[in-house]
Amino acid sequence: MHPLRKKTLFTICCGLLVLVTAITLVMVALKENINLYYTPTELVNAKNLPAKAIKVGGMVENLQTVRQKKAVRSTFILTDLKNYVSITYTGLLPDLFREGKGAVVSGYYKDNIFVASQVLAKHDENYMPPNIRGMKNAS
């Protein structure tokens, strides 16, 4: 083969290799690492939940914290004003986490109890998940 053509072929092969690697990485990573996001109503009505961690967003109510040996255990409910989900979480809650405010939790849902491994509150003190904001304005 002509040396110049050989070089071009080599470059194209390298480029393709990088591209294929990147696409494979992205596909695998996306398949394994996305979390489905639910509202409380969707979660209550969901038939078969994935075995992976999922996220739920809603308004916080009925917050209770108790000491359990050397850790803080919190229970609260997240509601979209139609349905609610009971959540338990062990660990420190974020500063902006308060009753009547919006929050998003991620974890596993089993036997009507959601065990959260992570709790996120929004930086904006007046934040509400979009579905609830609409309802609050309407009511």
Place this chain on the structure above:
Amino acid sequence: MLPEIAIFGLSLALLFAVMQFILPIMGFKTQSNNYFVLTEWAATLQFVVLLVCFSCLAISFINNDFTVNYIAKQSALTLPWYYKIAACWAGHEGSLLLWICIVAFWTCMLVFFAKRMPLAFKATVLGILALMNFGFYVFLFVSSQPFSRNFVQVGLDGSDLNPILQDPGLLFHPPVLYMGYVGFAITFAIAAAGLIHNKIDQQWAIWIKPWVLLSWCSLTLGIVFGSWWAYHVLGWGGWWFWDPVENASLLPWLLATALLHILQVTKNQQQLRFICVLVAILTYIMSLLGTFLVRSGVLISVHTFATDSSRGIFLLAYLLIIATISILLLAYRYPKLCQKNSLLMISRPGLILCNSILLLVMAATVLLGTLYPLILEVLGIAKISVGMPYFNMVFIPLSIPLIFLMGLAYYSSWQGTSIKELLKSIALPLVIVCCLTTGVIIISPKTDSVIIYLGVGLGIWVIISSFVYLFKHSNIKLRLPITLAHLGVGITAIGISITSHYSQTLDTIIDVGEQVKLGNKTVEFVTLESMKSDNYRILQGTFKYNKKHYIYPQRRKYDVSQQITGQMGIKSGIFADVYIVLGEQVDQGWAIRMYYKPLIRWIWFGGILMFLGGMLSLVNLIYNKLRLETKL
């Protein structure tokens, strides 16, 4: 009175912007240079008027003029004065005004400092900038006017600045980050003007380079500030969360880094011109996309400050228009830019091209991960979120070859190096790197994770190679900036590897007088006292770490909003940080979270080195230019 002056000023600035767009067109029609000089005047005046407007907003903030809606929302009587000034850009309307001001500022700088650019070319750049700024003026006047008043609510004390924002981070992070974001508008305009004038050559590369450097430096510093701010204020001990808003700042940074390197090839050898212009355009589009993501609230993000879909639609439309026009222009000039590249794979330009492609691929994967939830939601398939694991899984494998090639590029020459020569010159450094990495493996606690050592090894590889490069050649002044910036990458890589693996977390409940173990050191809860500050009350705990270092975490309750925020107690050190969060009172004790974060400072130190490298390179450019001028 001041808000009215400001509104008048804004209208005047808009008028100057329109002139700044029309004058160059008239200049080209009549072939008269006078119009081009007038364009420069319009640009300067626009900046001066905007500066007055922005000062009006700042003074109104200081005077507690709560009849202005924006001020009533973002400020309070008791807010300290420096936060009142910073509150100017704490909300959507004010940050948009800041954006416009910074565009005008950079434009003005261009007028005064780009002396070597021909008048006609400069006027084209100014015209494009005016057109782009015009879109933002419309946006400001239609949906986000910061000076709108409401005289009914007189007597209010203001609803106070979001307590989470009341931090020194707010003073620096947004303006510096915006300087970077907006700076890419200048590089975009120079790229577009180059396409219009069909002047994408070595000279063009010389004109655009200082602006790419300046913006890149600002963006780097802005990201470092942001990461540090998040670390010391949010209480989860992390420094990067792969949140959509963080990704929005990372995307232009990755592209700008690629641009900076490709530009060097274009400047020295007049090659890779097409990809250079393409990346210059994409960089600005990415910074616009970032603004869209932050301001529209379309994504599930912890940062969402404003959720208003009409703003989102406006920004999206603006983004699409800019993208379409510039890509069409690029396609039109493609035949002229296309050339037979005679790059050797193993040469400085070849390796730079390789790494630039890697950077672009990284940017593409980050973009995909950020937008994927949005696309699925719009298509109605599912509501999902893509989190940290995705990004780590994609980003880390791509950065390994990137960092390796970065070190390798030091040993190659611009004309090309044979594989034999290359192997000969990297043999000794590689041996040193292997020895040092083995040393690290021996002294660090045992772990199964190979990737940590790979990260540390690559970091050492870059550092060693940088020093080899610096001392092997005589012209240190020219090489120092490059060395500094790449040293920064090495140090950051080591910091990330170590801190992400060896950090320790402890969630517990202890009362005053009790002790716990963090790792193998003791932490004692010594006292708890309450204090009062200007606009909040403080509950401060005193902790004693390892029997000698005192750490003071606080809980603050803000008077106006009654909101509670934590102020982390951090004992920072070169080798490790100890980080304590004071939580709520539970039964007999306080909920406490503690972190041990080894080498976390290295991440930001590396970032600052990158910034310094960029600045030094800029100083070199200016120095050389001055020397040339005095010689002539």
